[in-house]
Amino acid sequence: MILRLFNTLTGQLDALEPADGKALRMYACGPTVYDYGHIGNFRTFLQVDVLRRFLRLIGMPIRHVMNITDVDDKIIRNSLEAGIPIGEYTARYVDAFFEDMEALRIERPEQIARATEHIPQMVALVEKLAAAKAAYKTEDGSWYFRLAAFPAYGKLSKKDLSGMEDGARVDVDEYEKDSARDFALWKATKPGETSWETAIGNGRPGWHIECSAMAMEYLGESLDLHAGGEDLMFPHHENEIAQSETATHKQFARHWMHVRFLLVDGRKMSKSEGNFYTPRDLLLKGYKASAIRLALIAVPYRRPFNFTFDSLVDATNAIGRLRTFRARLTAGAFTVGANQAIQGAAKKAQTDYRDALANDLNTAEALAAIFEMVREANTVMDRGLFRLSDRDAVLAVLKDFDAVFDVIEDRDAEPTRRALEWAKESSRMEDVAPELLAAQSLTDEEIELLVAERTAAKKARNFARADEIRNELAEKGVVIEDSKDGVRWKRK
RNA sequence: GGCGCGGUACCCAAGUGGUAAGGGAGAGGUCUGCAAAACCUUUAUGCGCCGGUUCGAUCCCGGCCCGCGCCUCCA
CATH class of the missing domain: 1.10.730.10 (Isoleucyl-tRNA Synthetase; Domain 1)
Incomplete structure (x- = not known):
């Protein structure tokens, strides 16, 4: 059996298969850990999880890499405000992210790649682009990718940027760029900001470069599949293609999957x-x-x-x-x-x-x-x-x-328990629904006792007492089902 | 303005050129001490509107209306 998956690049359903007949090499954009992940983020991760689980179901081995962006403008800004190093700042959100992943039963990719742990790979890629005259350094020490070096730019998002060249929208901060559309590969830092001293100067990576560098580090220069949220298609993925393909002269990813946005109330x-x-x-x-x-x-x-x-x-x-x-x-x-x-x-x-x-x-x-x-x-x-x-x-x-799907097997108690614990620690108990607290008030053992008592009452045809117990349990979110094969109960 | 997506029953939602999956909710019934669960019946002569192509369109084409997303950091 083969999965036919829509490919953004070709605009049609294409068979998803490993190019080398071995494990499918896939890369999926992960979170930027400046805050807790929201359900929109998780819709994307969940849909990618469906993909990888289905591939496994049909017997296709996979090698799935996901990045964690643990350095970017927001992280630097927030950690500076909090007065703590960025590593310390991101740590709690990385932990929270994995906790949420586990709660939603999203399988862990074979490889998690953190941006801050792959600076040398990014620097090497920038150097390669510089050697190819596709990257240039500006006066402040930042490096940019020269869009003019990659004529195919826009092939993924089907954008024709030729008419939009150097329009009115030039960011004043980036006046040094050759062209308004050129994007940052490496950003010079201001004093006090986290930075790395490297061969291309003191600074920190631009966002797009990390995905290219890390994907190639673990999966080689040409991937079978690259996935992410639809908003990443442009410019993020377009930029990844530009910088990667300019550096390697190979197709960066044969197949692109984009998960559409989650809306709330439309x-x-x-x-x-x-x-x-x-x-x-x-x-x-x-x-x-x-x-x-x-x-x-x-x-x-x-x-x-x-x-x-x-x-x-x-x-x-x-x-x-x-x-x-x-x-x-x-x-x-x-x-x-x-x-x-x-x-x-x-x-x-x-x-x-x-x-x-x-x-x-x-x-x-x-x-x-x-x-x-x-x-x-x-x-x-x-x-x-x-x-x-x-x-x-x-x-x-x-x-x-x-x-x-992984929803029939009931593993719901633990995530709820952990969320309650988290609410306690972060003083968010006022956000907890009263019904949830009521439902937590009985242990399984206590429920079993009440259920047994009710069964006894029923046997004695004391239906008043039996119903009383059933109502009490119902108030605490426990539902009773009598059946020929005995009494079952469950938490609602 | 450019690019793209969607409008299917009370809600969510799949789908096909040949006569509308599924889930949830509602109503009636069976079962039950009563419930719950389950099952049965029931809820779109109809798939945004108007034209066209066709023997036949919800599905193809054209126009229109409405909603949404992207085009800037963003899953």
Whole structure:
């Protein structure tokens, strides 16, 4: 099976395959650690996670590199304001980033590359460009890439910049540039700012150069895939192409994937609009990590996703349905044998599911394939015609599903617990939803005791007491389900 | 202004030149001590509007309206 993925460069669906027949070499732009990541950032990382998990599912080995930008204007400004070294300033956001990644069950790339740890590689690349007369140094000590040196500029974003050359928009700070569109490779620093003493002078890297240098360091001069948010297409990725291809004379990346933006209530998310959310914010409001994950991946990556709290509720309920279904499968006592209808349904679901993902990662269609099977299996179970081998067949499909979506297996308690801990440490307890605190007030053991007491009361036909316990649990977010196979409970 | 994307039921959303997946929510029913869960039925003669091509268009073409993104740091 092969994944056909939209390629920004060619404007069509292209088969995604390693050029050398070995592991797929992919690079994805990671976060700039000047603050906590928001759900927009994580939509991109999550969609890339879907990609890598699906590739693994179909047996393609991958080598995935992600950068962490731990030096840039905002970081320098903020750390200066806080009066701490940038390393110390970024450390907490790097930690937070990995914590959030884990909460959302985003797999760690094979290689994480931090900008500050690859200064020599960047310097070498600038030197190479300088030798090719594609980079020049300005009076203040900064280095710029000469756009005129790369005629193909704009091929990714399909921009024709020839008519916009040296227009009215010249930044006063950058008057020394040969052309307004030339971009910084290396920035001279002002006194007091973090800088590196290097062969090309004292300063710090420009943003674009880090991705080129680090991608080539770990993946070679020509990548199979480069991914990132749609906003990075121009100018960031365009600049990466320009500087890399000018330096190597090789195609930098054969395949480009861009994840569309997440909107909130139909608008771009921004702090000033007041519609800005981090995963932490949502966890403290009582939403589960799995619901955030599903909501952010259920809409295919090439569609803008309009985030609303409704979308989170929808995802929560959909996951509940899947988890209930699987619990019913595992708890049920089935007679030996197989039901041909179910065997067929499982096979079809398996195929449809994989085909959907293979078709430009159509997560919505993949989800539909799974739910169709769930309904058919439930129906057959209701009729008592479900057999032991059917369980294996259906569970196998769910396993495939969770290999990519990873939401059925309930690991929601830990992220919520950690978010609460974080709220305590950072004095944000007022942001915690009261229902969440109520739900946290009972331990599993306490719940088990109450459930047992209720079962006893029911047996004694003391329904008043049984209902009383059920209501008490409901108030604390615990739902009880009586079934032929015993009592199940779950936290809502 | 330039480039691009979208407008499908109450909400989210897939999709195809041949007659509308899936999820969520609502209503009715089955089951249950009652619930919950599950299942069944039900909710778009209709896919922004107007033309055109076609035997036939939601899907192709043209125009229009509305919404959004990028063009500057940005996932």
